[in-house]
Amino acid sequence: MAGSLQDIRLFVAAYEERSFTAAAQRENATQSGVSQHIRKLEERFRLSLFSRDKGRVCPTPAGDSYYRACLDVLRAHDAATKAVQGFVGGLEGELVVGLMPTMTRCVLAPALARFTEAHPNAAIRVVEGYSAALTQHVQAAELDFAIVPGTAGIAGVKSRLFTRTPEVLVASVRHAGRRNGEPVRTRELGPLRLVVPSRANTRRLSIESYFASNGIAIERLLELDAMLGTLDLVGRSEWVAVLPGIMMAADPEPGMHVINPLADPPLTLDLVLIEPARRILSPLASAFLGLLQEEAARVNARWDVPRPG
Template sequence: MVGSLQDIRLFVAAYEERSFTVAAQRENATQSGVSQHIRKLEQRFRVALFSRDKGRVTATPAGDAYYRACLDVLRAHDAATKVAQSYGGGLEGEVVVGLMPTMTRCVLAPALARFTSAHPNTAIRVVEGYSGTLTHLVRGAELDFAIVPGTAAIAGIVSRLFMRTPEVLVGSAAHWPRRTMEPVRPAELGPLRLVVPSRVNTRRISIESYFASNGVAIERLIELDAMFGTLDLVGRSDWVAVLPGIMVAGEEEPTNLLINPLASPSLTLDLVLIEPARRAISPVAGAFLAVLEEEARRINSRWAAPEATYRAA
């Protein structure tokens, strides 16, 4: 025997949290109960799955291997359960997804309108946040999925590329002497007063590295982890910001904003889909994800490749 589903769930929680106490909180169990279940597994297999040192637990090589196999078991069980439940009627249920402002500004509304019209017996809850918060919620299986910038692999999470979108320079039409949608080369940019996200945002490093490696002087920096505040500031001043193209590709962008793709070289952002590794995506969540991807591709298609635009000019 490989252990009951309860044994496996508690082991996976302890492995991902590196703490029996936190695992117990996550699984609504007791710390002693988690410890007993894992001790039972170790006695059954006659091998240590964790090393224990002053309240900290670290997986052994056997624990690492068992964890990977347990994810397959939990995902298969979850998928089998959902298949059986799908015969009970039409598409229904709740979807809880995590999206950054990058996705909520232009993509979310048309996706919601389409999905809720086609599936009125569903409930959708959207949690808006930045990548660190959303990743934590996905790992705890509090979200069906989330869309975040690309990052390193994380235990308890599976991921795949969702889409690639260009990073664009956004400024005020009253202060920026260019036409909107006209690509700009870094070499053409003078000293910039630049609005950037804080260092907890994974895009901060790529933005600063891009300007530094292309010799663009930064006159001043201001940190804002507020997308709508950023748009308001750049729309009424000589400050500029670098934002994901999909976020400012709506059909009716404010006329006070000037939007220019960066080119020669271009700067892009990879957005990835992340899901809990131990749980298969539900049919209703999968259906909403499909609509979200279709709307994202439609909106993102507004951007021509900046390099190609320059070559054609």
């Protein structure tokens, strides 16, 4: 009842060769097969595609028209095949990972680009969130894994160090008297207007204790959980913030911020990988994790202090 591609292939061959026999050879079939297929078409359409008299086969007007249309079909089929071939190679499957904004700002994009390139037929979904929400999702095994700030162990969640990144001081280029990139000594810091995350955020505690134990005066404290808002405020005012270096490697608005790693002593942030304890990382998850780790290392290298000697 319904047409098949073989009909069309053989018809096209017969049309182009002007011979059933030649068409059969070209298409690795037999003259009889070609004849049958074309007869099937003619019966379905209730009209003849070829005129067979005088020993030669030559197309009728309907055959001419059908031939041109059939070329489109074959071209489309070829295109479909080629389209899908672009997805071969690489791993397959689905992947959902949770990342905190610290990771999504600089590291995610290049890792994602390499991942989709290497595994075109993998479906990946990234959810951005803070540690509490991400940990919860990992517990529920709704995420293959997540990257969060180092925390205490949690039931049902397996964790290990993902990377360590220096915390950096971020200030406006117009108000800070420092050169971008060079380490800043704590004793050189005057009284600061400091933007910090809320107490729900793990980093808040370490930042406060760092400033306290190094005797740095804090002129004012502003609690802000919005990362984009923090960066904007810092860029336009005398407020400064302490942020993970891994997210400040590339400034989307160059020249707006001055970024200086905290040195003497340094303050670092540990990012840990958490995954559902009951599962093991899928090959796809491992692949993406590897890429994330490579990109994280590349970005962290930006803040490597040249050692003396």
